[in-house]
Amino acid sequence: MARYVLLRLLQAVGVLWASYTVSFLVLYALPGDPVTLLAGADATDITPAQLDALRAELGLDRPLIVQYLDQLGAVLHGDLGTSIVTGRPVTEIIGEALPPTIAIAAFALVIAVVAGAGIAIAANYTRHRWLADVLLGLPPLGVAVPAFWFGLMLIQWFSFAVPIFPAVGDRGFASLVLPAITLALPTGATIAQLLSKSLSSTLREPYVDTAWAKGASRARVHLGHALKNAALPALTVTGLIVGQLLSGTVVTETVFSRPGIGRVTAGAVQQQDVPVVQGVVLVAATAFVLANLVVDLIAPLLDPRIVTAGGPARRRARTATRATAARPAPAASGAAVTTASTQGEPA
Amino acid sequence: MSDTAALVPERHEQSDDVFAATADARFADAVRSRSADAALRAGRGLGRVLARPTLLIALVWLALVVIAAIAPSLLAPGDPLAGVPAERLQGPSFAHWFGTDQLGRDLYTRVVHGTALTLSAAGIAVAVGLVVGTFLGLLAGFIGRFVDEAVMRLADVLLAIPALLLSLAIITALGFGTVNVAVAVGFASIATVSRISRSEVLRVRSSVYVDAARASGDRWGRVLFRHVLPNSAGPVLVLAVLEFAGAILAVSALSFLGYGAPPPAPEWGSLVSGGRDFLRNAWWLTTFPGLVIAATVLAANRVSRALDTEGRRTR
Numbered sequence: 004m005a006r007y008v009l010l011r012l013l014q015a016v017g018v019l020w021a022s023y024t025v026s027f028l029v030l031y032a033l034p035g036d037p038v039t040l041l042a043g044a045d046a047t048d049i050t051p052a053q054l055d056a057l058r059a060e061l062g063l064d065r066p067l068i069v070q071y072l073d074q075l076g077a078v079l080h081g082d083l084g085t086s087i088v089t090g091r092p093v094t095e096i097i098g099e100a101l102p103p104t105i106a107i108a109a110f111a112l113v114i115a116v117v118a119g120a121g122i123a124i125a126a127n128y129t130r131h132r133w134l135a136d137v138l139l140g141l142p143p144l145g146v147a148v149p150a151f152w153f154g155l156m157l158i159q160w161f162s163f164a165v166p167i168f169p170a171v172g173d174r175g176f177a178s179l180v181l182p183a184i185t186l187a188l189p190t191g192a193t194i195a196q197l198l199s200k201s202l203s204s205t206l207r208e209p210y211v212d213t214a215w216a217k218g219a220s221r222a223r224v225h226l227g228h229a230l231k232n233a234a235l236p237a238l239t240v241t242g243l244i245v246g247q248l249l250s251g252t253v254v255t256e257t258v259f260s261r262p263g264i265g266r267v268t269a270g271a272v273q274q275q276d277v278p279v280v281q282g283v284v285l286v287a288a289t290a291f292v293l294a295n296l297v298v299d300l301i302a303p304l305l306d307p308r309i310v311t312a313g314g315p316a317r318r319r320a321r322t323a324t325r326a327t328a329a330r331p332a333p334a335a336s337g338a339a340v341t342t343a344s345t346q347g348e349p350a
Numbered sequence: 351m352s353d354t355a356a357l358v359p360e361r362h363e364q365s366d367d368v369f370a371a372t373a374d375a376r377f378a379d380a381v382r383s384r385s386a387d388a389a390l391r392a393g394r395g396l397g398r399v400l401a402r403p404t405l406l407i408a409l410v411w412l413a414l415v416v417i418a419a420i421a422p423s424l425l426a427p428g429d430p431l432a433g434v435p436a437e438r439l440q441g442p443s444f445a446h447w448f449g450t451d452q453l454g455r456d457l458y459t460r461v462v463h464g465t466a467l468t469l470s471a472a473g474i475a476v477a478v479g480l481v482v483g484t485f486l487g488l489l490a491g492f493i494g495r496f497v498d499e500a501v502m503r504l505a506d507v508l509l510a511i512p513a514l515l516l517s518l519a520i521i522t523a524l525g526f527g528t529v530n531v532a533v534a535v536g537f538a539s540i541a542t543v544s545r546i547s548r549s550e551v552l553r554v555r556s557s558v559y560v561d562a563a564r565a566s567g568d569r570w571g572r573v574l575f576r577h578v579l580p581n582s583a584g585p586v587l588v589l590a591v592l593e594f595a596g597a598i599l600a601v602s603a604l605s606f607l608g609y610g611a612p613p614p615a616p617e618w619g620s621l622v623s624g625g626r627d628f629l630r631n632a633w634w635l636t637t638f639p640g641l642v643i644a645a646t647v648l649a650a651n652r653v654s655r656a657l658d659t660e661g662r663r664t665r
Binding site: 018019021022025026029030031033143144146147148149150151152153155156158159163170242246247249250251253254257258268269271272273275276277280281283284287288291292 | 503504506507508510511512513514515516518519520521522523524525595599602603606607608609619622623625626629630633636637639640643644647648651652
């Protein structure tokens with residue numbers, strides 16, 4: 004077990020380092036010059052010498068590898084650099100923006116899990132074919148609707164047409180409802196798709212027949228026996244869901260004019276504030292890695308076969324579900340299953 | 351005696367003829383049945399399309415969208431940038447199906463003319479993701495060993511960064527504009543494509559006909575391009591349609607955020623954001639462009655699902 008935990012920890016650190024490196028390469032090695040932008044697009048009164056001075060001041064004139072090692076060293080000490088635009092430390096900017104984002108993301112997660120699991124369970128539970136069809140038709144709809152538009156529609160209906168919730172701003176719980184629903188839409192649809200598929204295949208397992216044969220009620224078979232086992236593969240997409248929620252705030256917070264990481268990101272991209280964008284990417288990757296780590300560490304408690312058997316079964320389930328979840332519709336699942344059978348390697 | 355001696359070779363000849371005739375007939379039969387098979391299969395395919403009304407609707411909608419992208423004037427003859435100030439902010443009517451905006455421009459015309467922008471951006475995104483992703487997948491699956499290991503670890507890392515944030519990082523570096531947005535969206539899909547194409551390559555590589563091609567002396571390059579690539583393309587193409595739907599969503603989200611083409615261009619996402627200031631008194635400005643985006647994404651997803659089941663039926 005200790006070996007298992009240590010291995011997962013090392014893997015998590017490795018992924019973090021690699022994603023930091025990727026974001027560095029994308030932001031610093033691709034063509035594009037934040038300095039000219041900082042000076043202003045039509046800055047004719049600034050001489051090339053002044054631009055060079057600015058570059059030197061920001062340390063952008065050094066070789067790429069030196070900049071990289073320098074930054075990496077600073078990151079290890081918890082320093083994400085300073086914003087090019089405001090000059091404030093990136094950790095401070097992100098630290099301020101994190102609490103409101105966590106509030107809305109947590110609320111959205113609750114909505115997504117309740118609604119998504121509700122749809123999946125009800126669609127499998129019902130004896131009416133038409134009801135199951137209607138319920139299973141909802142998730143594809145949920146992934147096809149643009150989140151930014153859905154948010155605007157919610158404002159139109161529930162702030163203007165029927166004034167229940169405030170349209171914008173950050174004033175108490177009521178102002179949290181519409182943004183959280185908007186943010187929950189794609190996540191809820193993902194959960195519903197995954198869980199309903201996993202449930203329907205679990206319900207065909209032999210042990211479910213045994214439960215029926217022993218005379219268990221429909222509710223007991225579905226909720227007591229099948230759901231527990233069906234939830235395990237769905238649990239493995241937690242990292243993906245966390246990433247989805249975090250990146251979803253860019254659109255949601257812009258639509259609802261709320262403060263938070265999403266707004267910070269949108270603004271930083273607008274002003275080509277490279278250190279801030281890089282900081283946000285690192286935070287998102289950390290959230291993804293942490294979520295996966297937590298799942299990896301509690302998964303053996305739910306299913307002891309994972310550690311003892313080296314976990315091929317779970318890994319298979321995990322890559323399959325993740326590849327499926329990464330897609331907006333279940334269409335790629337066939338390909339995803341083949342992916343799973345030929346490669347068994349968690350992130 | 352002589353009779354039989356004369357008869358025997360004759361019978362031989364006859365039987366040869368019979369053999370030839372039956373072989374011919376068999377061959378002709380095979381040809382006929384193959385073409386009949388193809389016709390039958392096409393007919394059945396069409397039948398299956400007609401039997402599924404949602405798929406039919408999706409195909410018709412996508413056809414309309416493609417027409418709007420190639421020849422927008424066929425569907426909307428007006429000028430998307432010319433406004434009639436007297437007709438500002440009018441609701442939907444027979445003259446203006448989707449209503450008009452704050453400058454009196456016809457929204458329907460703008461949506462139709464914006465199709466090409468959004469669709470070509472999504473097309474570029476899919477092309478980038480598909481070409482780079484398939485290339486990496488081929489390398490990983492075909493060469494194997496450390497190349498495979500390296501490519502798959504890279505894919506893992508790219509998947510650890512949410513797609514939208516990865517796109518945003520690329521846009522930060524490259525700057526704004528439709529093409530940059532498209533490249534950024536495409537880059538974010540490389541990891542998924544390379545995983546699926548790799549697994550397909552692995553599946554095809556271990557098949558008997560690849561062994562046969564190798565055994566009959568084909569070089570690896572030929573095997574790769576004649577056998578592995580075509581046979582592993584199916585699921586990747588299904589994925590391409592799916593990626594296309596995702597790319598439309600991502601591109602319109604990014605242009606909604608203001609990173610796409612500059613304002614007068616009627617990109618679908620920027621049309622929605624343009625209507626944002628008029629939510630209270632002109633609901634049609636946000637509602638219709640968004641509905642068009644959702645319908646297109648839904649239709650592409652539907653078609654991709656049909657291709658997937660069709661592909662598995664023939665495999």
